[in-house]
Amino acid sequence: MAESVTTAPEQALAGGVLASPRMRKGLTVVGAILAVIVVWEGAIALLDLPEYKLPHILTILQAFVEPTPKGPVYQLLLRDALYTGFEAVAGFAIGGVLGFLLAVLFIHSPLLERGLLPYVIASQTVPIIAVAPMVVVGMGQLGAPPWLSKAIIAAYLTFFPVTINVLRGFVSVERDALNLMRSYAATKAQIFFKLRLPASVPYLFTALKISATASVIGAIIGELPVGSTRGLGVQIVYGSQFNTFNPGFLWATIIAASLLGMAFYGAVSLAERFLVRWRHP
Amino acid sequence: MTNPASSTPIIEIQGVHKVFGSGPDRVVALQDVNLTVHAGEFVSIVGPSGCGKSTLLRLISDLLQATQGEIRVNGKTPHQARLDRDYGFVFQAPTLYEWRTVHRNVRLPLEVMQVDRSQWRERVTKMLSMVGLDDFHNHYPWQLSGGMQQRVSIARALVFEPPMLLMDEPFGALDEFTRENMNLELLRIWEQTGKTIVFVTHSIPEAVFLSNRVVVMSPRPGRIASIVPIDLPYPRTFETRESERYFELMTEVRETLKEEFTKAV
Numbered sequence A: 001m002a003e004s005v006t007t008a009p010e011q012a013l014a015g016g017v018l019a020s021p022r023m024r025k026g027l028t029v030v031g032a033i034l035a036v037i038v039v040w041e042g043a044i045a046l047l048d049l050p051e052y053k054l055p056h057i058l059t060i061l062q063a064f065v066e067p068t069p070k071g072p073v074y075q076l077l078l079r080d081a082l083y084t085g086f087e088a089v090a091g092f093a094i095g096g097v098l099g100f101l102l103a104v105l106f107i108h109s110p111l112l113e114r115g116l117l118p119y120v121i122a123s124q125t126v127p128i129i130a131v132a133p134m135v136v137v138g139m140g141q142l143g144a145p146p147w148l149s150k151a152i153i154a155a156y157l158t159f160f161p162v163t164i165n166v167l168r169g170f171v172s173v174e175r176d177a178l179n180l181m182r183s184y185a186a187t188k189a190q191i192f193f194k195l196r197l198p199a200s201v202p203y204l205f206t207a208l209k210i211s212a213t214a215s216v217i218g219a220i221i222g223e224l225p226v227g228s229t230r231g232l233g234v235q236i237v238y239g240s241q242f243n244t245f246n247p248g249f250l251w252a253t254i255i256a257a258s259l260l261g262m263a264f265y266g267a268v269s270l271a272e273r274f275l276v277r278w279r280h281p
Numbered sequence B: 001m002t003n004p005a006s007s008t009p010i011i012e013i014q015g016v017h018k019v020f021g022s023g024p025d026r027v028v029a030l031q032d033v034n035l036t037v038h039a040g041e042f043v044s045i046v047g048p049s050g051c052g053k054s055t056l057l058r059l060i061s062d063l064l065q066a067t068q069g070e071i072r073v074n075g076k077t078p079h080q081a082r083l084d085r086d087y088g089f090v091f092q093a094p095t096l097y098e099w100r101t102v103h104r105n106v107r108l109p110l111e112v113m114q115v116d117r118s119q120w121r122e123r124v125t126k127m128l129s130m131v132g133l134d135d136f137h138n139h140y141p142w143q144l145s146g147g148m149q150q151r152v153s154i155a156r157a158l159v160f161e162p163p164m165l166l167m168d169e170p171f172g173a174l175d176e177f178t179r180e181n182m183n184l185e186l187l188r189i190w191e192q193t194g195k196t197i198v199f200v201t202h203s204i205p206e207a208v209f210l211s212n213r214v215v216v217m218s219p220r221p222g223r224i225a226s227i228v229p230i231d232l233p234y235p236r237t238f239e240t241r242e243s244e245r246y247f248e249l250m251t252e253v254r255e256t257l258k259e260e261f262t263k264a265v
């Protein structure tokens, strides 16, 4: 019996450090980064890839600090990322509100739902890459500020997950949860605000997390057509045109874009954690 | 002997049929049900699973509509009685809103019925105290056991002081000990307030202990097989459960159920 009792120092050795969840999480992240580096550099070495096909990680890191007339590249990219981020957030807000209102409309009018939902779904099958230039050029001719057309494209990608998920949230309420309200002779508005709306919040956040990253992609797609002057999309076009001469740059813009998407996703997750505290962990 | 039951009919059910679905899915849930519950009466409904007990409660409360026959509640249609908030309903499952704390769950009917805000805290606190959940105001439903959740749902049904309570197996999820305590508590509330209570249960001892009358139902199609009057004196106490008459009445209900069951098979 006595042998099976481990002492405190033994436990620390056996995994006391690893037992801390924060430590374990940190190690996982470090491990993942190491794995990417190994695979990345391994691929270059094994397949004998030239820099313009896949640059070394060091080349990419160097590209970030390379000086330009307007300051080092990372400063340039930060400015563009903030601009693209602004367009994405604007589109996210427009799309989120629109998507939500559509869901509210549909839940209160099954007729409208049956009539309009197929078109809403069809709207998402349109290849956005093909439509984006028309939107950007068209809105430019109408005198809209350049960021607005990008926001509209971001909104286009944002609203759909919101509509579909919120609608699912609205109908997710159990029959007796609804019967309870009916037994109180609750009004339609009360049923909506005290039951359907709060019940849909977790579904809303599922959608918003998808939309957060989609809106960044939408804004970037909006910046691709000729005529755009600012934003990560412009830098991506620039980077791919000059990829042979400066292979690190394109990847630097790609990394900047994905960091932007992740930051946005993280912000929405944080908001979720604050607002959906009642959830079973 | 206190027995607040009067002879004023408050729920009148005449020739009620309830059919669900059609074609091969057609289920006759209730067939020719006749029952009168008097104001202040405590009536229990027992019967095997699927015999239409919940359906009957839902018809009375206008959550479902009868296929045929007539129901009057307080002299009104069930629909009007619902709009007048004549009853509180305790569902078979606790049906708490998971985004609301215990306190705010119990407060829900007060909000919906626009009861004066100044009364909310006091009334909710009183109810939670009554069901023994003083220390759980700020817990969320998932943090409670099934039995505790059901007690919250009972507090919620009582908080707006409806003259009538429709309870669908409210104590089914409780352990025997808590259940017996809740039985005594419910009887105390009933005797104090003179509410009319229709109470569905699977437990014969519980039905006999609580009620003025026990309605025995039989399945396929759901019918009222017989109604057993319970002549045990009120107030009923722990001693009641040991009295000879209590056992006789339990046997009577059980025999009726068994008879119906063998007939059905």
Ligand SMILES: Nc1ncnc2c1ncn2[C@@H]1O[C@H](COP(=O)(O)OP(=O)(O)OP(=O)(O)O)[C@@H](O)[C@H]1O
Binding pocket: B020, B021, B027, B028, B029, B048, B049, B050, B051, B052, B053, B054, B055, B056, B092
């Ligand atoms: N909404 C519904 N649609 C179709 N059939 C239903 C519906 N509700 C109940 N039924 C059927 O009606 C019958 C009676 O159901 P009910 O729920 O009233 O039984 P119960 O006596 O309450 O049973 P339990 O004791 O298991 O709760 C069952 O055969 C059931 O399948």
Ligand SMILES: [Mg+2]
Binding pocket: B053, B054, B055, B092, B168
């Ligand atoms: Mg039932």
